[in-house]
Amino acid sequence: MTTTKRFLVGAAARNNAEWCAVMSRSHGVRGEFGRQAWTAPARTPPYYPDAVTLAPGADAAELLDRIDTEARGASVKDSFADLDLTRAGFRVLFDAHWIHRPASAPVTVPEPVWDVVRTPQALRAWQLARAGAADDAALFRPELLDDPATFVLAGRSAEGRVVAGAVASRSERVAGISNVFASAGGAAAAWPGVLHTVERLFPGLPVVGYEHGEDLDAALRHGFEPIGHLRIWLRD
Template identity: 70%
Template sequence: MSRSHGLPGEFGADAWTAPARTPLYYPDAVTLAPGADRAALVSRVDTAAPGATVKDSFADLDLAEAGFHVLFDAQWLHRPASGAARAPGLSWDVLRDPVALRAWALAWDGGDGNADLFRPALLDDPATFVLAGRSADGRVLAGAVASRSDQVVGVSNVFGLDGGPDAAWPGVLDTVHELFPTLPVVGYEQGEDLTAAVRHGFEPVAPLRIWLHSQ
């Protein structure tokens, strides 16, 4: 996402960081190994501008002394490679063009004014797949973003306009399975979204934490 906004990040030994403020909802740093060096991590994040966030992937950092507070706690999720019973009424596909992406983003946003987060450059990333569930008349009613690695498929931004994530997960999982039949699916959720994911075969496997810099 950051790269699609013209902001490439940098991988270090124990964390990925961005040199400037990342897009809304996306962290400025992500820990990649347990026991990340707190001081080194914070030094690579722009805390002068409002809204700096850190995705503490192992929930093992204490960033309070660096001026952060816990925004929320969540759970990493894992689901073995398999499809799901696709809910009737929606036709699922992978978006290929900016016009379709815009329609998807407006449906995802629900009128909050943040649809511009999803820029056409996102479609150029060979590891990113924007999934759309459409009604018979072509309207986007559900969707998600799948990110493929060599070992897993990460799924995020799951939404359903009628029925919430429960209406989206069957189609999302079937589409991911069609694209990558041997890869397990991972992600993270909290609250009711976590409960919905568990209903669709995910298992919580570990905690994570999101920190927000206090201004």
């Protein structure tokens, strides 16, 4: 791995950990940043890890001591895919790639119209469009709207209905993108609008995130490059 890619992976991991910390705080769970990892002492919201490594070669035993491994469902985002947690009862849930897109890459002005969600009512509509069901619609809580580094992005039809969206998380060196969706066409349909909006919000910042499977293919078609592996571990 080149020095540039190593730097970008580190920046992407830190950005993602900061977003996980924000999401967890909105659910009343306060994590802690250490030298090697961000960790949460209690179970984090669904789909969010209890730990995110921030540097290669993290001490697995020390990391696991800082999260709740007694209850089922503990998870670790192994940002450098260099841990072996099998002896602690974890299994690999999936592998993925960190991705990067330069800030200077051109973006075609998209349709539909995109904006930043500002109110709890608008966030509720965004969640229902994303989840497609009420069960997951409580995951994104209004407290997120108070975080100065978090931007919930919504693409709206001519009638004002949310048809696409994403979450942008700004950190010192990068803008992180997650939760990309579109009601028709999947993530591939959302990326042009997401990138256009992010460039408008954070001019000059490179864009990072992580994807796997078809969503990774969609990101690569929109100017991203894979910069490193990561692994999600789960303890059933």
